Amino acid sequence: MKKSTHIQTYVQPLERRKFLFRYTLMVCSIFHIFGSVSWAQTNFEDWKRAQVNVGQAQKNAFLTWRTEQDRQFAEHLRQEWQDFQVFQGKVRDANPKPRQLPIAQPPDRPDLPAPTVVPLAQSPKPSIVPDSVPLPVVVPPMEPPAIKPSETYVTLEFGGHKLNIPIDPKWKNLRAKSFSADGIADYWERVSNTSVQPTLNAVEQLRTQWNLDDWAHVNLWQTVVRATASSRTEQDLLLWFLLVKRGLDVRLGYSGQQVYLFASVKQPVYAVPFVQLEGRTYYAILNSADSLKTFHTYPSNGPVSLKPLSLVAASTGFTQPKIIEKTVSFSFRDQPVQISYQYDSQLVQFLSTYPQFDFELYFVTQPDQFSRSSLLKALGERTRGMSQVDVVNFLLTFVQTAFAYKNDEEQFGREKYFFVEEVLHYPYSDCEDRSVLFAWLVRELLKINTVGLHFPGHVTTAVLLSDPPQPNWATVDWQNKKYVIADPTYINASLGMAMPSYAGKKPIRVIP
DSSP states (O other): OHHHHHHHHHHHHHHHHHHHHHHHHHHHHHHHHHHHHHHHHHHHHHHHHHHHHHHHHHHHHHHHHHHHHHHHHHHHHTSOOEEEEOBOOBOSOOSOOOSSOOBOOOTTOTTOOOOOOOOGGGOOOOOSOGGGSOOOOOOOOOOOOOOOOOTTEEEEEETTEEEEEEOOGGGGGOOOSSSSHHHHHHHHHHHHTSOOHHHHHHHHHHHHHHTOOHHHHHHHHHHHHHHHOSSHHHHHHHHHHHHHHTTBOEEEEEETTEEEEEEEBSSOEESSOEEEETTEEEEOOSSOOTTOOEEEEOSSOTTOOOBOBOOSSOOOSOSOOOEEEEEEEEEETTEEEEEEEEEEHHHHHHHTTOOEEOHHHHHHOOOOHHHHHHHHHHHHHHHTTOOHHHHHHHHHHHHHHSSEEOOHHHHHSSOOOOOHHHHHHSSEEOHHHHHHHHHHHHHHHHOOOEEEEEETTEEEEEEOOSSOOOTTSOEEEETTEEEEEEOSSSBTOOTTOOOGGGTTOOOSEEEO
C-alpha cells in the first residue's frame, strides 16, 4: 500500500508538469500566431504602398515620355514645310460598263423565254406569312454605361447607338492662330496640354468591343469631333491630333486658308486625290480635296511612329439594327419564284461611307446575321435536293433576274462598289455588285471556292465544282485548278456560258 501511495504521489506532480508545459506551449503558439499575423499585415500594407508607388512611378514615367514626345513632335512641326503635288484619284477601270445587257438562250433550253425582271422598287407584296421567314435572334452590342451629359461629355449617334463620350471642354474653343508651320505647332502644343486620355480610352473601348475595322474606327472619331467642334477647320485640326495620338498615320496640311487631311492606307483607294510622301500613299478620304493642286505639309513624321490604315474586311456586326424586309420575284425553268429576305438599313447607311477600295474588300466582307439568316434560309429551302450544277444555275438566275440592272454612272453619277447588303437595298446593281452577292451565296450554300474575274469594263465570277467541267463550258485556270465561268450579269446564261464580248479572253486579274 505504501508503495502504491508513493507512486500516486509521484505521478500527480508529473502530470501537473506536463499540463503546465502544454499550456505554456499553447500560449506561446497563440502569441506567435498573432504576432505573425500582425507582422504579415504590416508587410502586406507595406507591399501595397510599394505597388502604388511603383504604379505611380510608371504612370509618371509614361506621362513624362508622352510630354516629351509631344514636345519633340511640336518642334518637328516647326521645321520647313514643303509643297507636294496632289494627284487626281486613281481609276480602277476606265472602260465603260454596258448600259444594256445581252440576253442568252441557254443551249439546254432554247425555248426558254427571257425572264421578267422585277426591280426591287416595284417588287410585289410578300405572299408568304410573315412568320415563315423569322427574324434571327440577335443580341445587339452592349452600349457603354449611360452617363449624364454635362459640359465634359458630348452626346452623339454612331451606327444607331446613342453614345456619351468624355471630352475636354477646351477643345470647343481651340483653333490654330495661323495656317503656318508655327501656327500648327502652337496648336499641337496647346491641345497636348488638355485632358486627352479619357477620350482615347472611351473610343478604344468601343473599337475593341465592336471589333471595328480601321475605317469604322476613323469614322467613329469623325463623329466625335463633329459633335465637339463647330467649324470644319476646327474639326479637321482636332481629328488630326486625335488620330495621330491613336497612332494612325494621318498628315495635316493646308492650301491657302483651308486645312486638309490625307491618310496613309495600305490598300489602293480609288476616285479620291492622293499624295506620295516617304514612300507611302496618302489619300484624301477624310475630307474633300477634289480641286486641290498642291498640299503644303511637313515632309516626314519625325520622331513619331505611325501606322497606315489597313482595310481587309469591313465591320458589319456592330450597328443597332433597323430591319427592312423585301421580296423579289423571278422565274426558274418556267416556275415563278419569290424570295423574301431582311437586311439592316442602319448597316447600309454605314457601308455607304466607305471610299472606293479594291474588289477584294467587297468579296471578303461577310454580311450581317440578318441577311445571312433570312436569305440563306429562303434560298436553301428552294434548292434542297438539287445537284451542285442545278444550285449554281438557280443562284445565277436569282442574281441575274431578281434585281434590275443599271450601271453606277447612271444610278449615282460615279463609280460605287456594293457590299452584299447594298445589293439587297438599292433598286439597281451592276456587274461587280452581282458578282459579290453571287460568289458569297455559292460559297455559303455549296461550300465550294469561287473567284472574281476582272475583264476590261466587266467583273464576273467562276466556281470550282466538285466534278470536272463539261467540255463545252467556258473555264479559267487558277492555281492549277479549272474554274467554270458563272456570269451573274449575263441575263439568262447558265453555268459555263461566258458573255460574248469576253468569251475566250483572259481576265486582267483574278480576285481570290
